[in-house]
Amino acid sequence: MRQLLPALLSAVLLAALAMPIHAANAPSTTPEIRVGILLFDGVQIIDFAGPYEVFGAAGFGVVTVSHDAAAVTTAMGLQVVPDASFESAPPFDVLLVPGGDVGAAERDAKVIAFVQARAGSSRNVLSVCTGAFILAGAGLLDALEATTFTPRIAEFAQRYPAVRVVRDVRWSDTGKIITSAGLSSGIDAALHLVQRLRGVEQARSVALRLEYDWQPEGGFIRSLMADRYLAASGLEQAIAWPDDIAMRQQFAIGDEQHWRMRFDVTTATPADELLRRIGKGLDSLPEWTRQAGALRWSSQQEGRRVVLEVAAIPGASERAYVLELTLSVQPD
Amino acid sequence: MRQLLPALLSAVLLAALAMPIHAANAPSTTPEIRVGILLFDGVQIIDFAGPYEVFGAAGFGVVTVSHDAAAVTTAMGLQVVPDASFESAPPFDVLLVPGGDVGAAERDAKVIAFVQARAGSSRNVLSVCTGAFILAGAGLLDALEATTFTPRIAEFAQRYPAVRVVRDVRWSDTGKIITSAGLSSGIDAALHLVQRLRGVEQARSVALRLEYDWQPEGGFIRSLMADRYLAASGLEQAIAWPDDIAMRQQFAIGDEQHWRMRFDVTTATPADELLRRIGKGLDSLPEWTRQAGALRWSSQQEGRRVVLEVAAIPGASERAYVLELTLSVQPD
Numbered sequence: 170m171r172q173l174l175p176a177l178l179s180a181v182l183l184a185a186l187a188m189p190i191h192a193a194n195a196p197s198t199t200p201e202i203r204v205g206i207l208l209f210d211g212v213q214i215i216d217f218a219g220p221y222e223v224f225g226a227a228g229f230g231v232v233t234v235s236h237d238a239a240a241v242t243t244a245m246g247l248q249v250v251p252d253a254s255f256e257s258a259p260p261f262d263v264l265l266v267p268g269g270d271v272g273a274a275e276r277d278a279k280v281i282a283f284v285q286a287r288a289g290s291s292r293n294v295l296s297v298c299t300g301a302f303i304l305a306g307a308g309l310l311d312a313l314e315a316t317t318f319t320p321r322i323a324e325f326a327q328r329y330p331a332v333r334v335v336r337d338v339r340w341s342d343t344g345k346i347i348t349s350a351g352l353s354s355g356i357d358a359a360l361h362l363v364q365r366l367r368g369v370e371q372a373r374s375v376a377l378r379l380e381y382d383w384q385p386e387g388g389f390i391r392s393l394m395a396d397r398y399l400a401a402s403g404l405e406q407a408i409a410w411p412d413d414i415a416m417r418q419q420f421a422i423g424d425e426q427h428w429r430m431r432f433d434v435t436t437a438t439p440a441d442e443l444l445r446r447i448g449k450g451l452d453s454l455p456e457w458t459r460q461a462g463a464l465r466w467s468s469q470q471e472g473r474r475v476v477l478e479v480a481a482i483p484g485a486s487e488r489a490y491v492l493e494l495t496l497s498v499q500p501d
Numbered sequence: 502m503r504q505l506l507p508a509l510l511s512a513v514l515l516a517a518l519a520m521p522i523h524a525a526n527a528p529s530t531t532p533e534i535r536v537g538i539l540l541f542d543g544v545q546i547i548d549f550a551g552p553y554e555v556f557g558a559a560g561f562g563v564v565t566v567s568h569d570a571a572a573v574t575t576a577m578g579l580q581v582v583p584d585a586s587f588e589s590a591p592p593f594d595v596l597l598v599p600g601g602d603v604g605a606a607e608r609d610a611k612v613i614a615f616v617q618a619r620a621g622s623s624r625n626v627l628s629v630c631t632g633a634f635i636l637a638g639a640g641l642l643d644a645l646e647a648t649t650f651t652p653r654i655a656e657f658a659q660r661y662p663a664v665r666v667v668r669d670v671r672w673s674d675t676g677k678i679i680t681s682a683g684l685s686s687g688i689d690a691a692l693h694l695v696q697r698l699r700g701v702e703q704a705r706s707v708a709l710r711l712e713y714d715w716q717p718e719g720g721f722i723r724s725l726m727a728d729r730y731l732a733a734s735g736l737e738q739a740i741a742w743p744d745d746i747a748m749r750q751q752f753a754i755g756d757e758q759h760w761r762m763r764f765d766v767t768t769a770t771p772a773d774e775l776l777r778r779i780g781k782g783l784d785s786l787p788e789w790t791r792q793a794g795a796l797r798w799s800s801q802q803e804g805r806r807v808v809l810e811v812a813a814i815p816g817a818s819e820r821a822y823v824l825e826l827t828l829s830v831q832p833d
């Protein structure tokens with residue numbers, strides 16, 4: 170003990186490490202709380218890596234689990250080797266279901282059966298991003314408030330009408346089951362769970378250890394941004410797009426009042442004609458009203474007036490130009 | 502194209518995805534910018550996973566590299582399979598050096614030679630957390646401003662005197678080389694690099710895609726918290742700790758003005774005697790002055806008055822109690 174002491178105390182006192190000494194570099198062999206992380210081909214890296222880091226820093230044991238424990242390929246290509254298969258996985262207290270390309274996992278009877286069984290034996294279940302689709306597919310979210318990755322909230326509500334889908338939160342805590350919004354939101358939901366299980370001081374210590382700007386009450390809510398007023402419209406289906414069009418998004422940025430999107434467009438259809446087709450599509454949607462003499466439409470949504478403008482910016486040639494959409498939201 | 506179009510446009514227009522269509526689910530096979538991530542046993546998960554997610558969402562190609570391309574075991578036990586070995590790694594434009602348990606990597610001549618060679622052929626080099634120790638060990642930070650994981654900043658400055666160590670930033674950009682503070686800071690440093698290479702709109706789009714509360718000018722700076730005023734003292738060495746003491750940190754929390762740490766202590770030495778020993782240690786340090794009649798010391802640092810209080814809280818037995826240290830910082 171004497172030999173180890175200076176190093177340990179140095180690490181603790183001077184460095185002000187946020188975690189228990191026994192968890193400094195490796196998970197405890199007998200952790201009081203164990204987390205099981207579901208892995209599958211297409212899983213999004215940060216969806217499981219963020220919470221893994223949070224739970225590990227809190228001194229929880231973490232075990233990764235897949236169907237057969239063979240290496241999985243994440244959504245961006247990184248290969249990860251799970252610790253255990255569905256059959257060999259040890260008991261755990263928290264089931265973490267990350268998102269990503271969940272389509273196959275959501276339809277995989279073995280995954281659904283595992284999630285149902287382990288949700289039943291776990292104290293808490295936490296989904297990150299589109300992991301909520303897997304929980305919903307397993308029937309675990311019926312009649313509960315839940316959220317998911319912003320771009321897929323509308324689809325989530327449509328496909329799982331028994332779920333009380335919410336979009337104005339970074340995570341939704343229903344008691345046993347917590348669902349978080351997209352990607353980095355999983356870090357906050359994991360910190361929230363550490364707070365519930367260990368207290369706010371330990372959760373804050375973990376956040377400081379991770380040098381993460383934690384907002385315990387929720388923090389940044391991507392799904393409140395102004396593009397929400399486009400999400401439920403049938404705009405893209407209403408437009409007669411040219412058969413040869415290729416669009417590449419330059420950016421999509423904004424805040425709760427404004428949104429701006431630019432796309433590089435390549436098509437034999439000239440810009441004027443594309444704008445005319447988009448206008449015709451918007452004219453066909455009952456919620457949008459054209460402003461006379463302009464490529465500008467307005468819509469009443471949630472007690473606000475939303476204005477959408479469409480413009481084309483000349484490019485290198487008649488076949489390559491830029492399409493810009495802007496949204497502004499005003500109190501009505 | 503016609504078959505794919507509705508799905509693509511749905512993803513782009515309605516979901517307002519932040520990334521180019523071609524990068525929606527897999528890295529481009531011919532990315533314009535390729536990032537090489539160094540992996541090694543002991544690497545911290547979030548140090549590479551956060552930037553991997555950022556660069557992937559920006560449409561950059563990402564390749565992970567280790568000495569022999571065999572699976573590496575991260576600091577918390579997760580196993581990751583690199584894409585390439587040092588010999589087989591393709592050319593890349595950005596070298597990312599994550600941190601974690603870097604001791605062995607820092608002393609590994611093959612790692613240092615690889616980092617030196619690839620830093621030379623890369624447009625940018627980015628370290629995360631204690632990855633800065635590897636860059637410094639390779640001589641790449643001499644005469645440059647650099648930062649690292651908050652608890653190891655003092656050690657970093659001591660071991661690498663040729664580096665101009667800074668502690669008041671979330672990341673330090675010296676042009677070619679960027680060093681970031683601990684763990685989650687790597688996400689911000691990666692977004693900063695996307696901004697430099699692609700513009701602020703694309704970086705903002707990526708942050709929104711990740712549902713991350715990005716502060717382009719820097720954001721949360723862990724190293725400014727009040728425990729910095731303890732970091733450089735020789736406190737733990739100055740105290741005659743009991744041979745049998747075991748300390749487990751409950752929490753370490755605070756802000757720029759206050760800091761509070763609690764430890765569960767187990768030792769045959771009673772609390773009164775431990776407080777006396779800690780007091781004697783503090784009395785021996787020239788920068789701390791005892792306030793008469795109290796377990797309270799003050800220190801002048803950086804033009805501020807710092808007050809440290811030490812207290813014990815009775816526990817379950819005489820051999821198990823709680824030690825509390827509090828710091829408060831006042832303008833002087």
